[in-house]
Amino acid sequence: MILTAALVSFFSSSAQADPCGDLIDSVVAETKATLVNRTVDFAEMSVTNGMTLTLACGDPSAVGVQFKGETPSDDYYDLFGRAGRIATGIASDLIVAAARRAREQAVISRHSHADAATSLVTCSVINGSRGPMTGCAVVNKRDR
8 A cells, every 4th residue: 555655656746747848849849949958947949040949937938039140031020929929828920010010129229129918029139249130039028
């Protein structure tokens, strides 16, 4: 009887949920990204066309997409919208529209943000030593 209870306890504790892992798996499946690095509450993924994707599962939760180059293509915004939808539950088109607005303003002011339903989209445009880069992230407002 004691052995049975010990085995049940062992298997239930080893089968505990991994919400961050589940979220990472969903983002990878939706975006076809390749997982590069993962910690308990953060993942870095590689995507084609000079893009990388990051996912923070902690507090605050956020998903970001970085693009190395002058001007991101529609593929960038599509990827950002799909990953953002998985992370926030907000419709992709709302996230994409906010990202386009925020990036357009960030070209002038280097950093900008725009509302997307219950989340905030923030974008930065820099011209550093490695060349131009755009980075946008969507963060749940309740996590800020």
